[in-house]
Amino acid sequence: MNSWKEQLSSQIPQDWGKEIDIFETQIELRKRGKLDEKIFAETRLRRGVYGQRYDNGQRHDGEQTQKLAYPSGLLKGPETVWDAPGMLRIKIPFGGVTPDQLDVLAEVAEEYSNGILHVTTRQDFQYHYIHIEDTPDIMRRLAAAGITTREACGNSVRNLTACPKAGVCSGEEFDVTPYARALTDFLLGHPDCQDFGRKVKIAFSGCQGEACGLVMMHDIGALAVKKTRRGKDVHGFALYVGGGLGTVPYQAKLFDAFLPPEELLPISQAIARVFGRLGEKKNRAQARLKFLVVKLGIEEFRRLVWEERQILPDDPHWTSYLDHLPAYGETPLKPPSPLSAEKTLPEGFAEWQRSNVKAQKQTGYAIATVALPLGDLSSDQTRKLADVARRYIGDNIRTTVEQNFVFRWVSEEDLPDLYEDLLEIGLGDSGANTIVDVTACPGTDTCKLGISASRGLAEELRNRLAAKSFEMDEAVRSLRIKVSGCFNSCGQHHVADIGFFGNSRTLNGYKVPHFQVILGGQWAENAGSFGMTIGAIPSRRIPEVVDRITDHFVLVRNQGENFCDFVARIGKKELRSLIENLMKNAPSFEDNPDFYHDWGDPREFTMLDRGIGECAGEVISASQFDLADAEREVFDAQLELEKENYAEADALAYQSMVGASRALVKQQYFDVPEPPDIVVEEFTQRFLDTELFYDKYAKGKFARYLLQRHQQGPVNADADSVHQLIDQAQLFIDAAHACYARCAVE
Amino acid sequence: MEYFMELQRLSVKLVAESTTVKPLELVPVFHAWIRNQKLKDHLMIDVADYNHVPEGPGTLLVTYEGNYSLAQEDGKIALLYQRKRLLAGTLTERLNTALKAVLTASELLEQEDEFRDRLSFDRNRFWVISNDRLSLPNTEQSFEELSPALSEIATEFFGHDNFILSRQGGEKERLSVLVESSVLN
Numbered sequence A: 001m002n003s004w005k006e007q008l009s010s011q012i013p014q015d016w017g018k019e020i021d022i023f024e025t026q027i028e029l030r031k032r033g034k035l036d037e038k039i040f041a042e043t044r045l046r047r048g049v050y051g052q053r054y055d056n057g058q059r060h061d062g063e064q065t066q067k068l069a070y071p072s073g074l075l076k077g078p079e080t081v082w083d084a085p086g087m088l089r090i091k092i093p094f095g096g097v098t099p100d101q102l103d104v105l106a107e108v109a110e111e112y113s114n115g116i117l118h119v120t121t122r123q124d125f126q127y128h129y130i131h132i133e134d135t136p137d138i139m140r141r142l143a144a145a146g147i148t149t150r151e152a153c154g155n156s157v158r159n160l161t162a163c164p165k166a167g168v169c170s171g172e173e174f175d176v177t178p179y180a181r182a183l184t185d186f187l188l189g190h191p192d193c194q195d196f197g198r199k200v201k202i203a204f205s206g207c208q209g210e211a212c213g214l215v216m217m218h219d220i221g222a223l224a225v226k227k228t229r230r231g232k233d234v235h236g237f238a239l240y241v242g243g244g245l246g247t248v249p250y251q252a253k254l255f256d257a258f259l260p261p262e263e264l265l266p267i268s269q270a271i272a273r274v275f276g277r278l279g280e281k282k283n284r285a286q287a288r289l290k291f292l293v294v295k296l297g298i299e300e301f302r303r304l305v306w307e308e309r310q311i312l313p314d315d316p317h318w319t320s321y322l323d324h325l326p327a328y329g330e331t332p333l334k335p336p337s338p339l340s341a342e343k344t345l346p347e348g349f350a351e352w353q354r355s356n357v358k359a360q361k362q363t364g365y366a367i368a369t370v371a372l373p374l375g376d377l378s379s380d381q382t383r384k385l386a387d388v389a390r391r392y393i394g395d396n397i398r399t400t401v402e403q404n405f406v407f408r409w410v411s412e413e414d415l416p417d418l419y420e421d422l423l424e425i426g427l428g429d430s431g432a433n434t435i436v437d438v439t440a441c442p443g444t445d446t447c448k449l450g451i452s453a454s455r456g457l458a459e460e461l462r463n464r465l466a467a468k469s470f471e472m473d474e475a476v477r478s479l480r481i482k483v484s485g486c487f488n489s490c491g492q493h494h495v496a497d498i499g500f501f502g503n504s505r506t507l508n509g510y511k512v513p514h515f516q517v518i519l520g521g522q523w524a525e526n527a528g529s530f531g532m533t534i535g536a537i538p539s540r541r542i543p544e545v546v547d548r549i550t551d552h553f554v555l556v557r558n559q560g561e562n563f564c565d566f567v568a569r570i571g572k573k574e575l576r577s578l579i580e581n582l583m584k585n586a587p588s589f590e591d592n593p594d595f596y597h598d599w600g601d602p603r604e605f606t607m608l609d610r611g612i613g614e615c616a617g618e619v620i621s622a623s624q625f626d627l628a629d630a631e632r633e634v635f636d637a638q639l640e641l642e643k644e645n646y647a648e649a650d651a652l653a654y655q656s657m658v659g660a661s662r663a664l665v666k667q668q669y670f671d672v673p674e675p676p677d678i679v680v681e682e683f684t685q686r687f688l689d690t691e692l693f694y695d696k697y698a699k700g701k702f703a704r705y706l707l708q709r710h711q712q713g714p715v716n717a718d719a720d721s722v723h724q725l726i727d728q729a730q731l732f733i734d735a736a737h738a739c740y741a742r743c744a745v746e
Numbered sequence B: 001m002e003y004f005m006e007l008q009r010l011s012v013k014l015v016a017e018s019t020t021v022k023p024l025e026l027v028p029v030f031h032a033w034i035r036n037q038k039l040k041d042h043l044m045i046d047v048a049d050y051n052h053v054p055e056g057p058g059t060l061l062v063t064y065e066g067n068y069s070l071a072q073e074d075g076k077i078a079l080l081y082q083r084k085r086l087l088a089g090t091l092t093e094r095l096n097t098a099l100k101a102v103l104t105a106s107e108l109l110e111q112e113d114e115f116r117d118r119l120s121f122d123r124n125r126f127w128v129i130s131n132d133r134l135s136l137p138n139t140e141q142s143f144e145e146l147s148p149a150l151s152e153i154a155t156e157f158f159g160h161d162n163f164i165l166s167r168q169g170g171e172k173e174r175l176s177v178l179v180e181s182s183v184l185n
Ligand code: HEM
Pocket: A087, A089, A120, A121, A122, A123, A124, A125, A126, A152, A158, A159, A201, A217, A218, A244, A245, A246, A247, A441, A442, A446, A447, A448, A449, A488, A489, A490, A491, A492, A613, A614, A615, A616
């Protein structure tokens, strides 16, 4: 077999396979100029295919901006060149990943990317330097392993995150995993989630006090709550809405203190519908759910959502997963065991155990963190890590928002051997969950919006802090540092003890990379509060900032005082005074050219490489997507005609017309059912009888093609009839586009 | 056409023994290559530093056509050319183009002022890696299928019959063939 499509057809879930085929056709349509670049951009984003730095066809080489003469000249989005390598984001719901999946991820990374697998700040994986034309095959190979990229980017429901310790954490109320799975499956591709002005991020947490789930900074956050009724435990969720990071971070608001599990899916659906309907669509800086919640007020928002909930048609998916809950559980690979005191421990083990290992609630088992520098590991390491997992824990691996892996269900006796095996593959670093374990967004390395080198800085800090971690005060050791390359906060700097985001200032006539310093964000309490902005410091002086702040903390902290409280007590003025002189007295370029370069980048610093971001994608309505789908169907009809499959071609052409009319009806009646009879009737009433569909010259002529074919019922299609129908369908779809545009203007 | 004949994504690797050059030193060098348009037949895009990843790609020169990387590998330095976009010609011609790409890069690196006398690649052996598990998976059959084309380029490179081909790489790794001069061994 010479295509992955054939080779894997029996292993890919049917609907996923079909979606990938459709995406492949959309790529083809775009190449032929038959799909608008903006619609294509949002289409690919919703399949996880993202832009990357320099895809606008230019790059500053340190002296001047060079044009990158990519071969085809075609675009895959506004100012985004087709041939430029891009990023692919892969969804890993709640971070759950198996060794077999890791094997496939490793293969794909080395064959199509650069042999690197990157863990993101939302438990996903990312590949960089991917060519768009390779993406359908990549998706097929991942899909065959049960992994999707669908809705990893774009204005959609993004990866659903959860505590990586869910199910094994001694502090949790209950294991949120099966609920997270159910909500993921329910919302993936859900029709009510296709019409957002912006992305929606959901997180689950098993408890209130820890950080793991970060519920308070999410659009929708579900916190496990347990009640006792008539002597029995009853599970529910405290549901929060309208949190989010970004330029201005918002804490989520309590929507319901105890939402029973049977309401979790329908309420999420109702929230999606209210957001789709009332959320801002034009001004993308105001389009996240957090703005709608503030605008309406939480009471009104709650009322609208419950009102929507009442009119939702019943869906068996809402509760069908509940039947499987009692059977849900993970199977440990090994029996439990204590770590025997007699065992000789390898060098470095004690340190690793102290930072990277936590006891599980199940006696005899431990959770071990595999720390990844900058969230990266190579394909070779990934395969070897998968084998290590097979040896000790089986399928029980999760990624974390701190860009690491956790191994769950490690039988305690195995810990020293596990440590040595990890060391052997270069993954035995200690310092996980400490100040050494710096988190960073992609920044200027690959992000189009990056201002400063977040990864370069993170690497520098990690190396410096690791070198002195042994002599560090325990209170400092347990701090968190998070770095974003710009104000968008993908690195989650707002919720770190010490956070940085990139910006720039002009000093001595040169642009100089800077980082804004944010102190005292709360990681605990599910990201319970955000940090305080102190001031912008030249990038090269940031290590000095870390030293001064941490030294001062050790010096003046009250007994037992944590960093957040310390920051609040000391206040901005004093904190700023600690670092104020680092903002001044820039050396001259001649004396210290390094000062004018960013970390890890020998080019003179510039802002000229920033492009337009795709974080929000394009706001494309559900109707526009449906019209694009109709285009694709008529294109497929043509292909079938060429293969002399007349019946298929006829059906596709007919379907494309019904689809296009449904797209128009959707503008007025979002939930229009799918049966063609209903669609055609609604279309007739709403667009023909009202003459909304009419244009100046053709009047309602093209709509008659639809009505005729619809009334005909089943036909014996032949080459001529199909040919004619395809031409008619194309004319009808063009007219539908024109009608949509007229209505949108009005 | 046989599937293996379609192999497009392939890599060629050379190693340098006992060098003091560290892959990190390549970061400014590759940036300068881009500035000076050093590789005429490649659209050079960017430089990426993955030296924090053991067994990773080290320092990467990203081009439209493929990636060049210099990384630490088993105590040596390996220069890899990973072709990503389509190559013209027959399988032999494609292999030749990839081999030429890595040879050209190796010579340019040896000529860099800061590497002179410090870096010399071993041209008695090179590795060809099938970066495509579909066309050419890591099997004995694939090895046999690839061998005639490899023999052709090896003959040209080392002279008639003066070479050995051996299959390398573990079960889950890609098919990798060591092409080695037999004269020195
Ligand atoms: C205006 C544009 C953007 C905004 C406002 C934005 C904002 C954010 C925020 C707030 C988060 C996550 C924090 C959280 O809620 O957990 C995030 C995640 C992320 N962002 Fe961005 N971002 C933008 C563009 C980009 C771009 C261009 C990149 C380039 C690669 C990028 C890379 C990431 C990554 C890797 C994550 C983790 C994502 C995941 O796994 O889902 N972002 N972004």
